[in-house]
Amino acid sequence: MTTALLSVENLRVSFKGSDGCAPVVHDVSFDIEAGKTVAIVGESGSGKSVTSLAIMRLLQSGSAKIEGTIRFAGQDLTTLSDAGMRRIRGNEISMIFQEPMTSLNPSMTIGRQLAEVLITHHGMSQRQAEAEAVRLMDRVRIPSAAARLKDYPHRLSGGMRQRVMIAMALSCKPKLLIADEPTTALDVTIQAQILDLIRDLQREEGMSVLFITHDMGVVAEIADRTIVMLHGRIVENGATEQIFGAPQHPYTRALLAAVP
Numbered sequence: 001m002t003t004a005l006l007s008v009e010n011l012r013v014s015f016k017g018s019d020g021c022a023p024v025v026h027d028v029s030f031d032i033e034a035g036k037t038v039a040i041v042g043e044s045g046s047g048k049s050v051t052s053l054a055i056m057r058l059l060q061s062g063s064a065k066i067e068g069t070i071r072f073a074g075q076d077l078t079t080l081s082d083a084g085m086r087r088i089r090g091n092e093i094s095m096i097f098q099e100p101m102t103s104l105n106p107s108m109t110i111g112r113q114l115a116e117v118l119i120t121h122h123g124m125s126q127r128q129a130e131a132e133a134v135r136l137m138d139r140v141r142i143p144s145a146a147a148r149l150k151d152y153p154h155r156l157s158g159g160m161r162q163r164v165m166i167a168m169a170l171s172c173k174p175k176l177l178i179a180d181e182p183t184t185a186l187d188v189t190i191q192a193q194i195l196d197l198i199r200d201l202q203r204e205e206g207m208s209v210l211f212i213t214h215d216m217g218v219v220a221e222i223a224d225r226t227i228v229m230l231h232g233r234i235v236e237n238g239a240t241e242q243i244f245g246a247p248q249h250p251y252t253r254a255l256l257a258a259v260p
């Protein structure tokens with residue numbers, strides 16, 4: 001009997017391509033307990049994003065072959081209906097990405113985009129959505145929320161755009177937030193602010209976070225547990241203090257040696 005919110009067992013993902021069907025994610029297994037932050041760290045191409053997209057079932061079924069079991073709050077996401085999976089993505093698991101601009105519509109104000117999510121996915125009236133949009137902007141500490149809601153995305157800095165994406169992700173009060181390199185495109189000082197925000201929200205909302213990064217410094221800031229991936233495999237998985245204090249795998253030691 002497991003208490004994990006998310007339980008990934010023997011996940012294997014391969015893409016049909018020139019080299020046949022070589023897996024890019026091999027036998028990946030890990031759990032995320034409710035209310036905990038787990039980091040997946042590893043160099044570019046190690047299979048971090050593919051793992052998270054497989055959890056969200058956002059890989060094209062025509063080109064990707066997915067094996068293994070992904071259990072979330074008692075349901076097997078690999079066999080869930082498409083409608084069931086849409087409900088999970090709309091209400092239970094939210095995801096944010098490296099470049100917030102790609103997820104925002106450049107020709108619609110921030111306020112309209114937030115309101116649209118709240119009206120179409122959460123059944124709010126226009127008035128309720130407008131009030132909730134202000135509340136969410138405050139929640140992610142965007143100053144002068146009401147004025148910012150009238151802005152188009154290009155008027156906001158990268159850090160502010162990422163805050164808007166976090167606000168959208170929080171709009172459904174998710175049990176799990178998957179953050180795929182959410183600070184990689186930002187300046188170092190802004191990175192620290194976004195990490196602080198995610199950490200505070202995680203505590204206040206009591207949600208679980210799967211935080212994907214290539215940066216061990218970020219891991220130290222945010223994660224209860226750390227998973228190290230190399231060439232599509234997990235080479236180390238443990239409490240963050242344990243990984244930093246007594247790394248077992250040579251690749252983990254190399255990653256730690258590179259931390260300033």
Ligand code: ADP
Pocket residue numbers: 015017024042043044045046047048049050051063
């Ligand atoms: P990262 O750890 O940088 O997030 P990814 O999970 O994006 O790495 O990618 C892992 C491997 O899978 C890489 O070799 C990448 O080229 C390959 N890959 C990712 N997406 C696809 C795809 N849609 N089709 C074919 N190969 C892919």
Ligand code: MG
Pocket residue numbers: 048049050180181
């Ligand atoms: Mg990636």
